[in-house]
Amino acid sequence: MKVSVCTLAHGRAGHLANLVEGLCSATRPPDELVIAVMQPQAYTLPDAPFNVRQIVLGGKDMPLAKARNTAARAANGELLVFLDVDCIPAPGLIEDYVTAARSLDGVMMGEVAYLPRGGTDAGLDYTRFERQGVRHSERPGPPENGPWRECEDYRCFWSLNFAMTAMAFAAVGGFDERFVGYGGEDTDFGRMVASQGHKLHWLSGAKAYHQYHPHHMPPVHHLDSVLANAMIFGDKWGEPTMQHWLRAFVLMGLLERDGDGWRKLREPDERDLALTRQQADQPYASSALVLEWLEENAKAA
Template identity: 30%
Template sequence: MNEHHTPPSAADRDRPAKISVLIPAYNACATLEACLLSLTHQRLRRPFSFEVLVVDDGSDDGTGTMVDSFTSRLDLRYAYEPRTPASGRARARNIGLAMATGSLVVTLDADQVVGPDFLAHHLRAHGAATDLLVVGRRCQLGEGKFDLARLAHGFSLDALPEVVRGDEREPVFAALSCQLTHMRTAWHYLWTCNASVRPERLAASGGFDERFRGWGLEDAELGYRLVRDGVRMRYSARAAVYHEHRSPVSASMYREWRENLGHFAHKHPDPAVRLQEMFAPAIDPAAPAAEAWVDTAVRFEHAARALESAPHPAPHH
């Protein structure tokens, strides 16, 4: 019996036919295995396909051996980069971008799991557009381990720790009565644990800035450049990831965030960039209890709008 395939529609022919999934990893063998297992269950109609690019940032926990076990189940390439002072998520993602052959790039982190229609939802959100940056929902998981045996047979929420929180950005959208597309500070909410964009847009923007080291803001700064260059941002609640339980921000992470904010503000002398300083009390583990992060995010947006509407001084002659 000949298998019958429905020919692609005109709209499908305009969409990216291949997706490149970029995953940086550093000593995250167990969670990366869960992530890769979830990717083996993706449902994409022909002519669409995907490749997975894992960039190992100097792991010594057996990540390479584990990734090798997936080469028969995924179109997968693995790059190992020795750990150096220049190592970091920005550099790892640039290495992955240079390896990509797809016409849509989806960025993931190694500590999350995705449902079977995750890539299809990213693809659908872009449609035939070439100027979109799509960010997807991030659901936070409670403490516990992934059930790898169950995930090997198919995606199930029962194989994951309990979902304890939805995406923190959604209450911000609700409080502002708008979506990400209409926010002056939309670029701040590019979280590359779940985002997609055309590779030519990434290349035109210069890719990730590898001078960002440690934790925080390398993705927001990329978002800033993409938006400045005319890319439109869109939020997709359906393109969801399930994120491993996170420990609170540590003192060292906070120091890295502050250093990265200084680099960000020096590189882009836009007052709206400096306004991110407002988040410091909510992030600093040594600070007394401050207002909720959502309330700070709403103030941040209103302050950025005020800057945009303020009259500009007349030029001197």
């Protein structure tokens, strides 16, 4: 089975170089790596024993959905493995996906472990990564028994590390390119997969290590796109999404309910960024902790 790894990148040159080096260490290397480059210039990357193709798309403001589709549609593989640019694949990731694809149809989602700040400073060391990496507390874990388990809630779909056949991806129609920027496109894709009768599966293995970078959760720095995409999802499916983020933004005084939707009240300021900013000692940012704090303060007010 021919395998194409697909990623998209804007900045993050060091992260992308580590992703390439990780694929070079694979027990079963991919046949190609396709990069949707969301900036005007291509990257200088490590040499690799597989074909690396960079598709320069230009500006960073291109929807993530369109960039992912561009990489997938340019790929030649029968199996498409999607990895975010900040992921380092474990040596067995490709092999695990190929093995699973012999038995499973639909979407396969591998494990993710979050590395602390400085986790890659000394280079790629999978023994250290395994010791330091932690699972995200707000994401389901791998199956406790067996190589995989079915995910029965489309909202659990996570594009950070997943795979599916090119045929299945084409049948679903790819990511909906009406979604702008960041937010909601994953949930919409999961909904499309489920609505067409395809299954979503969590795998034991196919592991990726998430490289540390500062982030905001809830993603207040993407307020406009989250709000726009919530409206698109609601119009498409007749029900809302990203409710926990929108609730947090209401409590922060950024939005208010307006009939069946929301109305923006103001731009985020430094207080909002400070509240949602991932701290240096955290391997990942947590929406749940911020929302819990906001709810408690709203009760006390």
